Amino acid sequence: MDLREKERKTVEILRALKKVNYPGYSRDIVSFGFLKKIEVYDDDRVFIDLEISTQKEEVIEQIKEKVQEEIGKIGWIKGLELSVREREIFRRQKIPIKGKTVAIYSTKGGVGKSSIATQLAYTFSVLGLKSSLLDLDVYGPSIPKMTGTQDSEPTSYDGQHIIPVEKEGVRIMSLGYMAKGDTPVIWRGPLVIKAFRTLIFSTHWPDTDVLVIDLPPGSGDIQLSLAQEVNIDGIVMVTTPQDIALEDVRRGISMYRKLEVPILGIVENMSWFTCDSCGKKHFIFGKGGGELLSKVYNMELLGQIPFDYELLELADRGKIYVLEKKNSEVAQAFLSIAKKIIDLLKISV
Numbered sequence: 426m427d428l429r430e431k432e433r434k435t436v437e438i439l440r441a442l443k444k445v446n447y448p449g450y451s452r453d454i455v456s457f458g459f460l461k462k463i464e465v466y467d468d469d470r471v472f473i474d475l476e477i478s479t480q481k482e483e484v485i486e487q488i489k490e491k492v493q494e495e496i497g498k499i500g501w502i503k504g505l506e507l508s509v510r511e512r513e514i515f516r517r518q519k520i521p522i523k524g525k526t527v528a529i530y531s532t533k534g535g536v537g538k539s540s541i542a543t544q545l546a547y548t549f550s551v552l553g554l555k556s557s558l559l560d561l562d563v564y565g566p567s568i569p570k571m572t573g574t575q576d577s578e579p580t581s582y583d584g585q586h587i588i589p590v591e592k593e594g595v596r597i598m599s600l601g602y603m604a605k606g607d608t609p610v611i612w613r614g615p616l617v618i619k620a621f622r623t624l625i626f627s628t629h630w631p632d633t634d635v636l637v638i639d640l641p642p643g644s645g646d647i648q649l650s651l652a653q654e655v656n657i658d659g660i661v662m663v664t665t666p667q668d669i670a671l672e673d674v675r676r677g678i679s680m681y682r683k684l685e686v687p688i689l690g691i692v693e694n695m696s697w698f699t700c701d702s703c704g705k706k707h708f709i710f711g712k713g714g715g716e717l718l719s720k721v722y723n724m725e726l727l728g729q730i731p732f733d734y735e736l737l738e739l740a741d742r743g744k745i746y747v748l749e750k751k752n753s754e755v756a757q758a759f760l761s762i763a764k765k766i767i768d769l770l771k772i773s774v
């Protein structure tokens with residue numbers, strides 16, 4: 426669907442929504458400012474997000490019915506996903522740092538979130554920022570090994586605050602330092618959330634300019650709690666160039682958008698492999714995934730990171746790639762992405 430068609434369809438939906446009055450009023454829900462989003466997908470399904478200032482269940486129900494009725498009159502719509510919710514006031518707490526927080530997210534596992542979180546944290550540090558790295562993958566923390574700090578232990582001076590581990594200028598905190606062993610930490614529900622809160626609120630690194638958070642894959646408890654309970658300045662979505670599951674990504678994006686957490690953009694990882702002997706780029710993992718996502722969801726493509734075997738190999742040995750291979754194509758890609766994030770979040774360097 427081209428942009429013009431999308432626009433035309435969106436306007437048509439907007440007109441229909443303007444026919445829905447707030448129960449008991451002659452004013453419509455759009456002019457009340459309750460419409461948060463209209464999204465028309467390429468397959469003519471539609472997502473409408475409404476946020477209503479009411480605590481009355483029956484008001485929500487009436488609005489839902491009326492919206493469905495009006496939208497039902499539009500012939501081309503193949504399916505409606507309607508979200509009508511009470512305007513919630515989240516009591517988000519500020520993470521106790523002076524700077525900004527960026528979380529690295531993907532719906533799929535194994536796309537390179539932890540690698541990107543780690544390399545970005547060190548790239549910020551190279552750029553002169555006081556940078557910290559928080560591993561919130563409480564199910565399978567990989568940052569300690571990736572940074573060669575698995576034998577370190579955070580300390581505490583008062584039994585309340587945790588002093589993070591530090592390596593080459595970057596402070597690191599992970600549950601992996603506390604729950605050691607080879608078996609992944611398999612926790613559920615309340616325990617996970619408790620661990621999450623401890624890591625976020627008890628780690629002592631107040632002078633942090635930029636905190637990079639590594640997340641587990643998917644959109645479960647941790648991602649939801651993070652979005653609801655703390656102020657995140659931006660999400661970076663990671664994808665690979667293969668045929669990606671657009672539906673999965675859409676779920677993740679709509680979760681963050683509903684909760685009004687800004688998505689800074691997309692990083693495509695393992696975009697190509699540059700051959701040592703012929704110097705050509707080989708698109709071994711497919712092509713175009715990041716670009717497609719950025720178009721479909723109207724998000725900036727922050728950058729593409731090539732596949733480099735040394736990234737994997739150095740990580741296995743606990744060495745920091747961007748410090749070891751400063752002039753490489755991959756390090757340059759991280760530099761450019763980090764600079765874009767700095768601009769987007771207005772961090773002063």
Ligand SMILES: Nc1ncnc2c1ncn2[C@@H]1O[C@H](COP(=O)(O)OP(=O)(O)OP(=O)(O)O)[C@@H](O)[C@H]1O
Binds near residue numbers: 533539540567641695
């Ligand atoms: N650009 C790259 N070039 C080479 N290897 C990479 C690249 N990016 C990631 N890898 C490797 O791919 C593997 C998976 O990466 P990583 O652990 O960062 O993914 P993840 O998304 O955090 O996974 P999970 O969902 O399990 O947390 C690791 O072995 C990592 O070293």
Ligand SMILES: [Mg+2]
Binds near residue numbers: 641
């Ligand atoms: Mg990971």
